[in-house]
Each structure stands twice: as structure tokens, then as C-alpha cells.
Amino acid sequence: xxxxxxxxxxxxxxxxxxxxxxxxxxxxxxxxxxxxxxxxxxxxxxxxxxxxxxxxxxxxxxxxxxxxxxxxxxxxxxxxxxxxxxxxxxxxxxxxxxxxxxxxxxxxxxxxxxxxxxxxxxxxxxxxxxxxxxxxxxxxxxxxxxxxxxxxxxxxxxxxxxxxxxxxxxxxxxxxxxxxxxxxxxxxxxxxxxxxxxxxxxxxxxxxxxxxxxxxxxxxxxxxxx
Amino acid sequence: xxxxxxxxxxxxxxxxxxxxxxxxxxxxxxxxxxxxxxxxxxxxxxxxxxxxxxxxxxxxxxxxxxxxxxxxxxxxxxxxxxxxxxxxxxxxxxxxxxxxxxxxxx
Numbered sequence: 001x002x003x004x005x006x007x008x009x010x011x012x013x014x015x016x017x018x019x020x021x022x023x024x025x026x027x028x029x030x031x032x033x034x035x036x037x038x039x040x041x042x043x044x045x046x047x048x049x050x051x052x053x054x055x056x057x058x059x060x061x062x063x064x065x066x067x068x069x070x071x072x073x074x075x076x077x078x079x080x081x082x083x084x085x086x087x088x089x090x091x092x093x094x095x096x097x098x099x100x101x102x103x104x105x106x107x108x109x110x111x112x113x114x115x116x117x118x119x120x121x122x123x124x125x126x127x128x129x130x131x132x133x134x135x136x137x138x139x140x141x142x143x144x145x146x147x148x149x150x151x152x153x154x155x156x157x158x159x160x161x162x163x164x165x166x167x168x169x170x171x172x173x174x175x176x177x178x179x180x181x182x183x184x185x186x187x188x189x190x191x192x193x194x195x196x197x198x199x200x201x202x203x204x205x206x207x208x209x210x211x212x213x214x215x216x217x218x219x220x221x222x223x224x225x226x
Numbered sequence: 227x228x229x230x231x232x233x234x235x236x237x238x239x240x241x242x243x244x245x246x247x248x249x250x251x252x253x254x255x256x257x258x259x260x261x262x263x264x265x266x267x268x269x270x271x272x273x274x275x276x277x278x279x280x281x282x283x284x285x286x287x288x289x290x291x292x293x294x295x296x297x298x299x300x301x302x303x304x305x306x307x308x309x310x311x312x313x314x315x316x317x318x319x320x321x322x323x324x325x326x327x328x329x330x331x332x
Contacts (some may be wrong), residue, residue, distance in 0.1 A: 025270065028251060031294055032266045036251035056267045063271040154242065 003033045006047045013057035016072030017064065025060055061196045066188065069195055108191065115184050119177050126166055126173045133162035233272075236263060240272055241303050247297040248285070255282050274298060281306055284326060 001009075007026050014022055029050060036046035050056075061069060090097075136159030144152035236258075243249055243257040251269060258264050276282045281303035285291040 023276075027293075028270050028273075028295070029266065031292075032251055032294060035250070035294075051265055051267045056270075059267045059271055063274065086300075 001044070001047050003030065003043055003047055006033070006053065009053035010056055013053055014060055014072075016075040017060075017068065021060075021064075025056075029056065058196060062192070066192050066195070069192070073195075092134075111187055112184065115180050115187075119180050122173050122176055122180075126169050129162055129169070130166040133159055133166060136162060232262070232270060233318065236264060236268065236272055237281075238307065239264070240269070240297075241299060241307050244282060244297050244299045245304070245307065248296040250294050250296050254297070321330070 007030060008028060011022060011026060014025065032050050033046045036049055037043055041049065137156065139154050140155035140159055143155060236238060238261055239258045240254055243254045250320060251266065255264055255266065280300060282297045282299050285296050285298060287296050
């Protein structure tokens with residue numbers, strides 16, 4: 001594959017990102033190829049050593065924030081040219097795809113809301129026990145001063161147990177909240193991964209045969225896609 | 227190697243490669259390659275991230291009738307490298323501790 005073909009392939013796969021980002025990425029890879037050619041490789045070898053368009057676009061897309069990706073997706077769609085019958089199909093198919101779309105969206109939202117609700121529940125529970133405990137201590141002290149006697153002491157004991165519980169629960173509570181926040185982050189990452197891999201699958205219209213990597217200079221050993 | 231750790235180490239390696247003097251993509255890869263697996267597709271996002279974080283600046287320099295981008299470390303970048311050294315000292319202490327435990331079990 002020639003340098004220009006290669007750059008076109010990469011461009012097709014990251015189309016829709018803003019022009020600045022695309023230009024920067026393409027400049028970078030053009031320079032990488034030129035430097036290798038200067039180092040004595042043929043154009044063909046240099047292109048192969050830099051990596052496959054799929055690999056490169058994949059990394060770029062995974063680095064792009066999700067909102068930008070969605071925007072890019074929206075921007076590339078119309079350029080493919082929707083035919084009249086496709087529009088008719090989309091409209092007629094609405095009873096089928098609309099509920100599906102809504103379901104998928106609702107499921108995603110449900111996951112996020114559930115986790116957020118759990119986080120809130122943990123925080124509210126601990127805070128409520130804390131505030132309640134302090135309030136109960138004050139109330140029972142007042143009660144004892146007014147001659148509440150035995151009942152007042154029992155109340156005070158119960159209030160202190162409540163405060164003790166708060167102290168005990170604080171650390172696991174905090175850990176649980178942090179864990180759930182991480183869980184949410186992972187969920188977002190997963191959604192993004194699905195998004196990127198679908199985009200990549202779409203644009204493999206030209207088959208690319210990788211030349212054997214027997215080049216002695218810096219050729220990319222598959223970096224186990226970290 | 228664990229992903230997050232590798233990502234962090236790669237950033238440090240790239241900064242170390244441009245510490246003495248500004249360098250360009252292919253040279254950075256050649257310099258870092260003996261120590262950690264790196265390719266263009268990995269390097270590009272790292273450079274962008276470091277640039278966004280203000281750890282390096284980019285400058286285009288004419289070379290053989292084309293432009294080549296040189297990456298220059300900033301003060302923030304140097305600070306990041308120094309922080310890494312400090313941090314690593316602690317990690318080495320932990321390493322000592324962990325390996326000593328191993329010997330004790332044998």
C-alpha cells in the first residue's frame with residue numbers, strides 16, 4: 001500500500017472528527033512514514049512498519065471523548081447518501097426500531113441511575129444515622145436533666161450506639177462509594193468500546209494485506225493492544 | 227504489564243526521551259523501544275495527551291523539504307519526571323519489602 005492510500009484509509013476511518021484532529025493525526029503518520037523511507041525502507045515497507053489503518057484509527061478513536069465520537073458519527077452518516085427507499089424503510093420501520101432504540105437507551109440510563117441511586121443511598125444512610133445520633137444524644141441529655149432517669153439513660157445508650165455505627169460504617173461506606181464510581185466509569189468505557197469497534201467494522205471495505213514484518217528497523221511488534 | 231501502569235510509564239519514557247533536547251516521533255520510538263514496547267499508534271495518543279497537559283510543546287522544523295515535528299519538554303514536563311523519580315523511590319522500597327517477604331517464605 002502506498003503512503004497516500006494508507007493515509008486515505010486512516011482518514012476514512014476517523015472521518016467526522018474535527019478537521020484539526022484529523023490533520024494532526026495524518027501529519028504525524030505521514031512524517032513517520034517519511035522518516036522510515038529516509039532510513040532506507042521502501043515506501044511499502046515503511047507503511048507496513050507504521051501499523052495497520054485499523055489499529056491506528058482504533059487507538060485514535062479510543063482516545064477521543066465519547067461526546068466527540070457521537071458528534072463524529074452523526075456528521076459522517078448523511079455523507080453516505082440515504083436513498084429514498086431507505087428513508088421510507090426507516091419511517092415505516094419506526095414501530096420496530098424506535099422501541100428497540102428507546103429500550104437500549106433506557107437500559108443504559110437505568111444502569112447509570114441505579115448506580116447513582118446506590119451511591120446516594122449509602123451516603124444518605126450514613127449521614128442520617130450520624131445526624132440522628134447526635135440529635136438523639138442531645139435529646140436524651142435534656143431528658144435526663146429534666147429527670148428522665150432510667151429511660152433517659154437507655155435512650156442515651158441507644159444514641160451512642162447509633163454514632164458508633166456511623167464511625168464503623170464510614171470506611172466501608174466510602175470504599176463502596178468509590179467502587180461504585182469506578183463501576184460507572186467502566187460501564188462508560190464499555191459503551192465507548194462497543195461504539196468504536198462498530199465504527200471500525202463498518203469501514204473495512206478495502207482489504208489490506210499486511211506484508212511480512214521482516215524489516216530490521218523499528219517495525220511494530222503488536223503491542224498486545226494495551 | 228498492567229494497562230494503567232504501562233500507560234503511565236510510556237508517558238514518562240517519552241518525556242525522558244526529549245529531556246536533553248527536542249526530538250521527533252521516529253527518534254523517540256528508537257530511543258524508547260529498547261526499554262518498553264512502543265509503536266507509532268501508541269506514541270501518537272501519548273504525545274497528544276502530554277501536549278494537552280502542557281508537558282511538552284510542538285514545533286515544526288523544515289527537514290529535507292518537508293516539515294518534521296519536534297517535541298520540546300516544558301517545565302511542567304520536567305516536574306512530572308522529577309515527581310516520577312520521587313514516587314519510584316517509594317515503590318523501590320516497597321519492592322524491597324515484597325521480595326524480602328518472599329525469601330522469608332522459602
